[in-house]
Amino acid sequence: xxxxxxxxxFVAGEPREAFRRASDIDPESSRRLAEKILGGQAxxxxxxxxxxxxxxxxxxxxxxxxxxxxxxxxxxxxxxRPSDLTGQISRxxxxxxxxxxxxxxxxxxxxxxxxxxxxxxxxxxxxxxIGILEDLGSQFAFEEPFWRGExxxxxxxCCVLPFHPIDLANEALRExxxxxxxxxxxxxxxxxxxxxVPVFRAWG
Numbered sequence: 337x338x339x340x341x342x343x344x345x346f347v348a349g350e351p352r353e354a355f356r357r358a359s360d361i362d363p364e365s366s367r368r369l370a371e372k373i374l375g376g377q378a379x380x381x382x383x384x385x386x387x388x389x390x391x392x393x394x395x396x397x398x399x400x401x402x403x404x405x406x407x408x409x410x411x412x413x414x415x416x417r418p419s420d421l422t423g424q425i426s427r428x429x430x431x432x433x434x435x436x437x438x439x440x441x442x443x444x445x446x447x448x449x450x451x452x453x454x455x456x457x458x459x460x461x462x463x464x465x466i467g468i469l470e471d472l473g474s475q476f477a478f479e480e481p482f483w484r485g486e487x488x489x490x491x492x493x494c495c496v497l498p499f500h501p502i503d504l505a506n507e508a509l510r511e512x513x514x515x516x517x518x519x520x521x522x523x524x525x526x527x528x529x530x531x532x533v534p535v536f537r538a539w540g
Contacts (some may be wrong), residue, residue, distance in 0.1 A: 338441030338442060338502075338518075339439050339440075339441045339502050339505070339506060339517040339518045340390070340391035340439060340440050340441060340442075340517075341390040341391055341409075341414075341437055341438060341439050341505070341509065341517065342390065342391060342409060342410060342411050342412070342413040342414040342436075342438050343390045343407065343408070343409045343413070343436065343437055343438075343509075343513070344407070344408055344409075344413055344421075344425065344428075344434055344435065344436040345405055345406065345407045345408075345434065345435045345436075345512070345513065346405070346406045346407075346428060346429045346430070346432045346433070346434050347404060347405045347406075347432055347433055347434075347435070348404060348432050348433065349404075349433070350433075350435075350512075351405050351407070351435050351512060351513060352511075352512065352513060352514045353514070354402050354404075354405040354407060354513070355386060355402075355407075355513065355514065355515070355526065355528075355531045356514070356526060357402050357403060357405075360402055360403055361400050361401065361402060361533075361534065362401045362402075363380070363534060365401035365406075366399045366400050366401045366534045366536075367380065367399075367534075367536060368401075369399040369400075369401055369406050369408060370397045370399040370408070370534075370536035371536075372427075372428060373397045373399065373408055373410055373428075374397055374536065374537075374538045376538055376539060377538070377539035378397070378536035378537070378538065378539060379536060379537050379538070379539045380534060380535070380536060381396070381535045381536060381537045382534075382535050383532040383533060383534050383535055384398060384532065384533055384535055385528065385529045385530070385531065385532055385533075386515065386528035386529070386531040386532070386533055387515075387517060387528040387529055389409050389532075389533035389535070390409050390517070390528075391409070391411065392409055392410060392411070392535065394411055395537065395538065396410065396535060396536070396537055397409070397410045397535075397536045397537075398410070398533045398534065398535050398536070399533070399534060399536060400533045400534060406428075407533070408428070409533065413436065413438060414438040414439075414440060414445075414447075415438070415447075415461075416445075416447075416461060416469050416470070417459070417461055417469060417470040418436060418438065418447050418448070418449035418456075418459045418460075418461055418470065419449065419456050419459045419470060419472060421436070421449070422451065422454070422455070422456055425451050425454075426451070426454035429451065429454065431453070431454075433450065433451065433452050434449075434450070434451040434452075435448075435449075435450050435512045435513075436448060436449045436450075436451075437505055437508045437509050437512060437513070438461070438505070439501070439502055439505040439506075441502050441518075443463065444463050444464035444465065444495075444500070444501055444502065445461070445462075445463045445501065446461070446462060446463075446501035446502050446504060446505035447459070447460055447461030447462065447469070447470070447501075447505065448460060448461075448505060448508040448512070450473075456472055456473060457473050458472065458473035458474065458475075458476060459471075459472040459473060460472075460479075462497060462501045462504075463501060464495040464496065464497065464500060464501055465495075465496065466496070467496045467497060468497075476511070478507055478508070478510075478511045479504065479507075482498065482499040482503070482504050482507070483498065483499075484498075485498040485499070487499040487500075487503055487504075489503075502518065503518075503519065506518050506519045507519070510522075510524070510525060514526055515527070515528045
């Protein structure tokens with residue numbers, strides 16, 4: 337499967353601890369959140385482990401409402417330029433901060449973004465062949481070793497960046513949410529297979 341993800345969290349503070357409260361998911365609030373994405377009634381359709389929920393089927397939304405945090409996963413969030421989502425993100429955030437990570441290892445595309453008060457704080461998207469697609473705002477501390485070339489991939493002549501985009505996107509997952517799909521785990525990580533996220537489809 338590789339690394340594929342399209343996940344955004346809405347939170348007053350930081351979302352890193354949200355999935356550690358998985359037992360506190362509110363089913364009804366999660367359904368209402370999914371309906372905002374689907375634009376109509378949402379039908380519950382079971383649950384997926386988080387490592388699969390971050391890239392659900394087309395037309396499917398994985399949504400979870402925790403105390404103080406809401407998380408949505410659906411493919412349409414994976415835009416070439418995350419800033420194009422700002423209008424929708426602002427509507428869904430309702431004054432909260434938003435953190436998003438997007439990647440697709442088949443096309444070597446990856447990106448992440450953070451919004452605050454309806455505006456982009458940081459948005460980065462890239463592909464290994466094209467390079468930078470969007471680069472807005474100041475770099476975060478977790479990015480800096482990548483730009484310095486500390487995570488270069490020897491022999492990867494197809495990559496025009498000093499690192500592989502998927503590696504940086506997985507680091508953004510670790511930084512924002514506390515898990516990775518690929519890469520080394522550390523003491524701050526939890527196992528995404530142990531967290532189940534509600535799945536919703538459009539009604540009818």
